[in-house]
Amino acid sequence: MTESNNPKIDVDNLMQKIREEVNKHKFKHLKSTTLNEFSISKSTFNINYIEALLKNAQSRANSRTKWPDKLNRFPFNLNPKLQKIILTIINFLFKDQREVNFNLISCLQESVTLNQQLIEQIETLRVQMEDRLGVSDSRVQSLEDRLGVSDSRVQSLEDRLGVTDSRVQSLENRLGVIDSRVQSLEEQLKIIDKNIQSMDNSFNSFDTLVSSWLTDTKESFDAGNSRIEKIDERLKSVDNHIQDVNNRLSAIDERYARNDIYLKNDLIQQKRLISLFLEEAQRRLPEPFNQEQLQTLISEDQHLLDTFYVAFEDQFRGSREEIKNRLITHISSVEKAITSTGNAPIVDIGCGRGEWIDLLSKQGFKASGIDINVAMVQECQNLGLDAVLGDGLEYLRSLPDNSLAAVSSFHVIEHLQLQKLISLIDEVLRVLRSGGVVILETPNPENLIVGACNFYLDPTHRNPIPPPTAKFILESRGFAQVEIRRLHPMTENHNLENPFLNSLLLGCQDYAVIGWKA
Helix, strand or coil, X not given: CHHHHCCCCCHHHHHHHHHHXXXXXXXXXXXXXXXXXXXXXXXHHHHHXXXXXXXXXXXXXXXXXXXXXXXXXXXXXXXXXXXXXXXXXXHHHCHHHHHHHHHHHHHHHHHXXXXXXXXXXXXXXXXXHHHHHHHHHHHHHHHHHHHCCCCHHHHHHHHHHHHHHHHHHHXXXXXXXXXXXXXXXXXXXXXXXXXXXXXXXXXXXXXXXXXXXXXXXXHXXXXXXXXXXXXXXXXXXXXXXXXXXHHHHHXXXXXXXXXXXXXXXXXXXXXXXXXXXXXXXXXXXXXXCCHHHHHHHHHHHHCCCHHHHHHHHXXXXXXXXXXXXHHHHHHHHHXXXXXXXXXXXXXXXXXXXXXXXXXXXXXXXXXXXXXXCXXXXXXXXXXXXXXXXXXXXXXXXXXCCCCEEEEEEECCHHHCCHHHHHHHHHHHHHHEEEEEEEEEEEECCCCHHHHHCHHHHCCCCCCCCCHHHHHHHHHHCCCEEEEEEEEEECCCCCCCCCHHHHHHHHCEEEEEEEEECC
16 A cells, blocks of 8 residues: 555656757757857857948048049049048038038947947857856766756756746846847837948949039139230240349449449539639638628538538448338327328428438328438438428428428437527427327437447437436427337347346437327
8 A cells, every 4th residue: 555655656767758858958058149249250250340330431421532533544643632622522512411421320329339239238148158157067967867866956956947947047038138229229220321321322423423513613724824824925025124124223232332422422512623623712801791790601611511411321221212211100109190180291200311201291291301411301302202402490491380280300309409400399389280290219328338439430429318308308399298219229139138238228228208188
């Protein structure tokens, strides 16, 4: 009875069933692993292909800096400058499209990076799964070995196999989710491929359009180049003629320069002879000269050194063009005064060789000058400038009130006595209209080299006038908004490191005191 209630267990049959179940699980794991490896390999292949497409799209999205090789054949082999201009136009027309392409490519690159990260995670999971399956297999093998030792451990083996199956199922579920995400990314990349293909078609059609346009443009440029070549030939002929004329003018200039020196020397000799004649006449005349004759002799005596002073100016003051460039800085003040006074005239006291009134006349202003030097006035008149011989103070006294826009005087006030200087400034204030300006330029004694040496190069200078003194004189006589404008710093560089010494020795050589009539 006991045997009938407790039937004998067939151990061999039970072991066979366990082995079949274990083999079944092994094949299932191997099949899942092989499928995942294939999926990963396929994804890796797709990503590599996508990266190649992105690189191609990015190279096409960049600005074109090189002329296409297929357009380097006749008749599209234009010169490099024209190619560069056409490429610039193309890049400008497709600027917005390139920006959209770059944004799209950036998004795709981010997607590819994410795919690579997912693949790396899948690979890690696969390795972990294989490791765990290897452990499970070893444990199953151990269980198979122990089945013959103890029947009680069979149930424990089944329980552990169940746990392993649940873990494998969980891994398979996670791999399925990853596969679905990879599939979604592949679909998106296919859409991107279609967009890139569409872009390629657009670029190809545009290249065809550009090629046609370049053909027409080249024909036009060829015709223009032939005309330009003819013009170049004519210009070369004109240049040769101009060069010939310049050579002739240079020869004439040299001849006139020599003649000028000869005439100056001749005039000096004549003046010396006239002076001897006048002295001899004064000694031999039996009767004394009357007052009118004496005044004539005295007046003529004042002009004996006029030509000397002209030569002195030519030697030490500088060329006409150099002086004009220095005086340009005062044009803005004159323009302001002209606007305020209704285009009233301008008078330059001590106009000299006429550089300033010449500059003003070319600006369209009504400018005239006055000087006591006969030779300088004659030089101005020879240049077609409005200049008269006379004393500046007396000339201003002859003018009506409020009749001028500006009065200027360059390097004159240092020749005057204080009383005459103040009288001159009073007359300037009287003849200026409201809004008129006075500009007085003189050597700057703040520069020690000027104050101690260069000022006395001119033997007719009386004494230097410091800038604060000149400003005070104008303000005290009724001018407003008086300013000091320091000019013409020395160009020599003596490598003075001390800023104080540098300002004393290499500072501005001249200054202008500028005042306005309220």
